[in-house]
Amino acid sequence: MKAHASGATGAATLASTDAPFARLVGATRRFGELTALDDVTLDVNAGELIGLLGPNGAGKSTLLSLVQGRRRPTSGTVELFGGSPSDARSRLRLGSTPQETALPDTLRVGEVVDLVAAHYPDRVPTAEIADEFGFSELLRRQCGSLSGGQKRRIAVALAFVGRPKLVLLDEPTTGLDVDARHVLWAAIRRHHAAGTTVVVTSHYLEEIEALAERVIVIDHGRVLADDTLTAVRDRVMSAVVELTSPEPARVAALPHVVRDEVVGEGAAAAGRLRLTVDDADAFVRELVTSGAAFERLTVRGASLEEAFLALTLTEQATPLAASDRSAS
Numbered sequence: 001m002k003a004h005a006s007g008a009t010g011a012a013t014l015a016s017t018d019a020p021f022a023r024l025v026g027a028t029r030r031f032g033e034l035t036a037l038d039d040v041t042l043d044v045n046a047g048e049l050i051g052l053l054g055p056n057g058a059g060k061s062t063l064l065s066l067v068q069g070r071r072r073p074t075s076g077t078v079e080l081f082g083g084s085p086s087d088a089r090s091r092l093r094l095g096s097t098p099q100e101t102a103l104p105d106t107l108r109v110g111e112v113v114d115l116v117a118a119h120y121p122d123r124v125p126t127a128e129i130a131d132e133f134g135f136s137e138l139l140r141r142q143c144g145s146l147s148g149g150q151k152r153r154i155a156v157a158l159a160f161v162g163r164p165k166l167v168l169l170d171e172p173t174t175g176l177d178v179d180a181r182h183v184l185w186a187a188i189r190r191h192h193a194a195g196t197t198v199v200v201t202s203h204y205l206e207e208i209e210a211l212a213e214r215v216i217v218i219d220h221g222r223v224l225a226d227d228t229l230t231a232v233r234d235r236v237m238s239a240v241v242e243l244t245s246p247e248p249a250r251v252a253a254l255p256h257v258v259r260d261e262v263v264g265e266g267a268a269a270a271g272r273l274r275l276t277v278d279d280a281d282a283f284v285r286e287l288v289t290s291g292a293a294f295e296r297l298t299v300r301g302a303s304l305e306e307a308f309l310a311l312t313l314t315e316q317a318t319p320l321a322a323s324d325r326s327a328s
């Protein structure tokens, strides 16, 4: 795993400092017995657009809350702009959207935008931000009358209204339809191109693919991968192969098999194997060359859950026990 990203964007040169905008070193956060974040070390550098990808409960929000200074690490350190995340000066350079949007029901949308913008020395004009995030027609509406998706769009826009250097977006497009999602993605990309550093969390691979240049995959509080989008996509793009074979242990031991299980019940399903492989074409070539008997082979793309699982197993390089292979 690498802790520093290439930051290969033109926007990186706009930064006034070489220090990372955020730095976590061995950051661990526990809630009682539960370790939500486990020994995380990474930098967020100026100009990056980072996707934090992980399933529900992976620790994404916890990581953001440490950077925002809303929570403290149980152990390890977290810095924001080279100082404490709870320092008010640091927060002026930070924009964020809470997962649960809480806009005051009785205020008009335009009033809320002005209220939030008033905290910042240099703000985006209301009409401009509304146009960019697609809610110009809502400016005079009371927040209480808005749909969940409309509130979501406004909440994300609020993260950018003070022209912060670093924006943290926690699942920005949850609950949005495809069109609204695309409007938001375009606005996020525009702000990034103009020099804003962005960290966005999601459990949708599609969203991370649409936005991020660097991807950090997190699960059970641990960083499983931290690399370019292309490199991470290659690794999570595993496939699931099913086949029936009288010699399952031999098939499961072939190269490219990351995970194996026997599926189905009863005699009819005996020898039916489900394999997660990191390269389906290469696996099938190996299978044929091996001479192992097989029939009824099917291949499909792995679900994100299966891909995460495969990634976890690859990272830990867990040897699959022979007993697992023959388990029913």
Ligand SMILES: Nc1ncnc2c1ncn2[C@@H]1O[C@H](COP(=O)(O)OP(=O)(O)OP(=O)(O)O)[C@@H](O)[C@H]1O
Pocket (backbone or CB within 6 Å): 031, 034, 035, 036, 054, 055, 056, 057, 058, 059, 060, 061, 062, 063, 203
């Ligand atoms: N205040 C809290 N008290 C106890 N447990 C918590 C608290 N906040 C988070 N957790 C637990 O920590 C783990 C990580 O949660 P976190 O919200 O960071 O995950 P996430 O990746 O953001 O998930 P999601 O995608 O569902 O929002 C989960 O098991 C969660 O239940």
